[in-house]
Amino acid sequence: MEMTELEIFTQLLTASLIIMVWSFLYRENVFYRIAEHLAIGSFFGYILYMSLKTLYDKTLVPLAATWAPDLVLVTIIGILMWTRLVPKLVWPSRISISVLAGISMAVAVTGAVSGQIIGQIRPMGSWAGQDLMTNVNNIISAVAAFTSLAFFTYTKEHKGVLRVVSRIGRTFIMVCFGAILGTFLMGNLAFSIGQIPSLVTGYGVYVSVAGIILIMADLILSKRKMERS
Amino acid sequence: MSEIMRKAVVLSFAIPALFIVFSYYTGAVKSEAARLIAWPVTLANFSIILGVATFTRYHLERVTKRTEQWPFNLIAVASFMITFVLALVAKSTYDYVVSNVVIVLQISLMSFISFYNFTLFYRATRVRTAEVGLLLVSAILVMLWMAPVGEAVSPAFPTIGKWINDIPSGGAMRGILIGIAVGIIGLFVRSLIGYERSYVGG
Amino acid sequence: MSPKLSPLNQDRLIFIVYILLIALPSLLVVGLPLPVTSLAKSFHSTIEGVRDRGVVLWVTDQTFGTWVELGSGEIAIYKHLFSLAQRRGIRLVFATTYNADGAVLSASIVQDHIIPGGFAKGLKYGENWVQLGWLPGWEASLRGLVTDIHKVARADYFGTPIEKIPMMKDITSVKDIDLLGHSGYYIDEYGRQWGGLGKPWVVSISATTVAMAKPWFEKGIVTTYLNGQRGCAEYEALTGYRGLATSAMDAQSLGHLLAIAILIVPNALYLARKGLRRSNSTR
Numbered sequence: 185m186e187m188t189e190l191e192i193f194t195q196l197l198t199a200s201l202i203i204m205v206w207s208f209l210y211r212e213n214v215f216y217r218i219a220e221h222l223a224i225g226s227f228f229g230y231i232l233y234m235s236l237k238t239l240y241d242k243t244l245v246p247l248a249a250t251w252a253p254d255l256v257l258v259t260i261i262g263i264l265m266w267t268r269l270v271p272k273l274v275w276p277s278r279i280s281i282s283v284l285a286g287i288s289m290a291v292a293v294t295g296a297v298s299g300q301i302i303g304q305i306r307p308m309g310s311w312a313g314q315d316l317m318t319n320v321n322n323i324i325s326a327v328a329a330f331t332s333l334a335f336f337t338y339t340k341e342h343k344g345v346l347r348v349v350s351r352i353g354r355t356f357i358m359v360c361f362g363a364i365l366g367t368f369l370m371g372n373l374a375f376s377i378g379q380i381p382s383l384v385t386g387y388g389v390y391v392s393v394a395g396i397i398l399i400m401a402d403l404i405l406s407k408r409k410m411e412r413s
Numbered sequence: 414m415s416e417i418m419r420k421a422v423v424l425s426f427a428i429p430a431l432f433i434v435f436s437y438y439t440g441a442v443k444s445e446a447a448r449l450i451a452w453p454v455t456l457a458n459f460s461i462i463l464g465v466a467t468f469t470r471y472h473l474e475r476v477t478k479r480t481e482q483w484p485f486n487l488i489a490v491a492s493f494m495i496t497f498v499l500a501l502v503a504k505s506t507y508d509y510v511v512s513n514v515v516i517v518l519q520i521s522l523m524s525f526i527s528f529y530n531f532t533l534f535y536r537a538t539r540v541r542t543a544e545v546g547l548l549l550v551s552a553i554l555v556m557l558w559m560a561p562v563g564e565a566v567s568p569a570f571p572t573i574g575k576w577i578n579d580i581p582s583g584g585a586m587r588g589i590l591i592g593i594a595v596g597i598i599g600l601f602v603r604s605l606i607g608y609e610r611s612y613v614g615g
Numbered sequence: 616m617s618p619k620l621s622p623l624n625q626d627r628l629i630f631i632v633y634i635l636l637i638a639l640p641s642l643l644v645v646g647l648p649l650p651v652t653s654l655a656k657s658f659h660s661t662i663e664g665v666r667d668r669g670v671v672l673w674v675t676d677q678t679f680g681t682w683v684e685l686g687s688g689e690i691a692i693y694k695h696l697f698s699l700a701q702r703r704g705i706r707l708v709f710a711t712t713y714n715a716d717g718a719v720l721s722a723s724i725v726q727d728h729i730i731p732g733g734f735a736k737g738l739k740y741g742e743n744w745v746q747l748g749w750l751p752g753w754e755a756s757l758r759g760l761v762t763d764i765h766k767v768a769r770a771d772y773f774g775t776p777i778e779k780i781p782m783m784k785d786i787t788s789v790k791d792i793d794l795l796g797h798s799g800y801y802i803d804e805y806g807r808q809w810g811g812l813g814k815p816w817v818v819s820i821s822a823t824t825v826a827m828a829k830p831w832f833e834k835g836i837v838t839t840y841l842n843g844q845r846g847c848a849e850y851e852a853l854t855g856y857r858g859l860a861t862s863a864m865d866a867q868s869l870g871h872l873l874a875i876a877i878l879i880v881p882n883a884l885y886l887a888r889k890g891l892r893r894s895n896s897t898r
Contacts, residue, residue: 198517205521209528209630217485223518224468225489229496230515232465233507234715238749239458241774249776254448261452262459269466275418277463278613279425284456285604285612286430287449291755293601294437295807299836300594303810304587307833321580328584329591336592355544356585362548363582363826366555366574368530370843371684371823373870375524377637377863378683382517384641447763453752454759454767461751511719516679523680527870531629534877539885549882553875559822559845561647562868583829590803590830 192387199388202379203395210399304329328356423607430605469493551577629877636873640865647868649861655849657839661817662695662794668704669793670786671696672760675721676713676799681821682720687858688819688847689798693724694856697734700743706782707744708792710768712756713799718749718772741780748772757808761789789814802828802837810836819847 187195204219247255261280268277308326331353334346342350383392429449436446472493475486496515499507540546557563558574603609620628665671673696677685699705711717725746729735738744747768750756759767764787770776777783785791789812797805798819809816810831815838820828822843831837841850844867847860 194513198513201514201517202521205518206524208525210627217482218488219518220522221485221489222492222514223522225472225492226496226510226515227519228465228468228489229493229500230511231461231715232493232497233500234718234749235458235461235465235751238715238751239455239462241748241770242750242768243455243458245774246769246776254452255455258452258455262456265456265459265463266466268463269470278418278422280456280459281613282422282425283429284453284460286426286428287433287452288752288755289426289597289601289604290430290433290437291450291758292597292804292807294434295754295758295804295810296594296597299807299810300590300597300803303806303836304591304594304830308587321576324580325584325587328581329588332585332588333592336589353585353588355547356581357589358544358548359551359577360582360585360589360826362551363555363578365548365552367559367578367822367824367826367843369556369822369871369874370559370845370867371681371821372526372530373637373867374527374684374822374844374863375520375680376527376634377866377870378859379517379521379524380634380638380866381641384638444763444766447759447766450755450759450762451752451767451769453755454750457751512723516682519679520683528630528633531633531874531877532626534874535625535629535881538878538882540882549878553878555826556871556875559843560868560871561649561845561864562872564650565647565868578826579829582826586827587830593803 187386195382195387196391198382199391202382203391207395207399210402327352328360332357332360419607419610422610422613423605427605430601551582555582633870633873636869637866639869640862645865645868647865649845649848649852649864651849651852652846654839655841655846655853658817658819658841658846658850659695659853661815661838662692662699662796664815665699665703665705665794668706670706670708670791671794671796672708672710672792674710674712674757674760674797674799674805675717675724676711676797676801677720678714678716678800679720681798681800682716683859684821684844685798685819685847686720687860688841688844688850689720690724690728690858691847691851691854691856692796692798692819693729694732694734695854697729697738697744700738701734701736704743706786708747708764708783708786709744710747710756710760711749712751712753712760713801714751715749717799718746721746722748722772741775742782745780745782746772747777754804754808757805761792761795761809761812763788800824802831806831806836817841819850 201219201222204215205223207213208216243255243259246252247259261283264276265280266277267273267275308322308329314322331349333353335350335353335357337346337350340346382388429452432442433446433449436442469490472486472490474480476483476490480486496507496510499510538545538549540549554570554574554577556574557566557570558578563570563574600609604612662671673692675689677689682689696705696707700707709721711721725735725744735744747764748771750759750768752759752767756767764783765777768777771780789795792814795809795812795814795816796818800821800823802818802820802824805818816836818828818837818840820840820842822845825840825842828837828840832840841847844860844863848864851857851861
């Protein structure tokens, strides 16, 4: 199927941007710095638009429609946050940030007690009425939980029984970190795997070839420079 | 920070926080607590706009003072302004820029993680102790569970890898999670009584 | 590695080998078999199990970064949900709480895949589905979505006041919701706010956090989950909506093999040298 000019341009653009960023893997260079600052700038432009749009739709329009006291108050507190930009007027912004922090922490704490403590201890109690393999697994899991908690006890010196228990906990934690390392890989590989089609198919191939030629030329030039000096 | 300011900061943290906790555990004043819980939707936007303003001021200062490598700061400011103006006046062009510039650049920058994963594996993982050996064996078995190639080599690999992820690793993670929750509660109590004020920078 | 290669060049060699390996499947399709595991099957059946005219709350908390991993799975999930809306009148509420990217991505799925693909045929926005957009505040917004949606989302993504959206008249809190779901990188915050609510809850989570999220995948908390890009590929196979996740599996396999080789070979050489040094010193 014939590609439109815009489609061709898009393929060239995306491949160029990827090559400019990935050129950092060879060495720091001006193309990478340009791409980096382009990324930062365009991202902030996008996030400013999204923030203003959300503020307008979800706060300012309802505020103008209802003048609800809580909306008035939160808008004032929000505007006070901006005093942080004026060095001599920083103090009201601290109140705003404290309010935001207080609400967020309260929400987290109430959830932590029910979900992260009680919710995590409860499943450890399911021993009876299950097959042997499940019970063995439950025992191992409970021992792992208990001993890894003991490892992170800093209020008492790790001596005697606590030393043995925390050493077992450390072993389980190493297995846990290994599992995290193992699962990390798939998520991290996806970032680069997702970019490859833009570089090896369509018009992106030309950009990739140009990038390779530039890198080879730089390698040869720097080798010659080293030999001369 | 003056004493009055210190007290004001602690009170502005504590009053909404205790109100929400009180409502959660007693079931009273639910509607008012729900209004309070909706405040971050607004306050977060104000803080993001503050962040954007700080970003703009920083880069503009470097451009006007012609500091080292100021042309790059100019690129940052220019791309910021162009993207924002496009969002307001030319929505379809803005959508194109988001899809083909913003998203592509964000993913490309994040893809460094995948490359440096390998250098991490090459340089930082030497089996100097049995525990590190255990870490690596567990990592390899879990990798063989996650990737389809593990099943192609042997059906035992995904079974073992999943068991490692679910049972010993899951158990240890449960302990860590409980510890984190205790830490959150501790931080909350410290903030309530004024010992912790790092969230306001002092 | 040859001792003559500098550390910088050793890194460059690793990067080149990695890029060549992951580029290979784009040029030469291997197509390793991908068995569908019980996790993906239970994810599929949990969504299928929503009652007729039930309500699904789906929070797309992805960033542009996680999109490459979970995006095509997200598209398959949206298609599945919309097809249920067509077949059985299920009502869909989409929201984002983490950052703005999720709202943009959610809107683009509907615009670029659902509507052109005919998955919205016979459905009406505001009656069958609603996009609440970005509700910044993350954990607080997650709490608000299950306690009082109308207070936390005063308008939808397009600026329509929530009281003017017909389907939202009956949907105010978790008691009106039949299935909770979210996609993204994190789980702890969701577990704190949604765990123990007594509703089925499915998660499409990045592989990066699968190991850390395991404690949440228990009875009474998360019902089931898709583990990263692999889980998304399996889900695509189950639903028939194949995408990037399926095509990325060969590259993932090659990348993993490279990682395993880099972990094993230098360590084997290191241990062999250590053993040799030890035996030489005892002589």
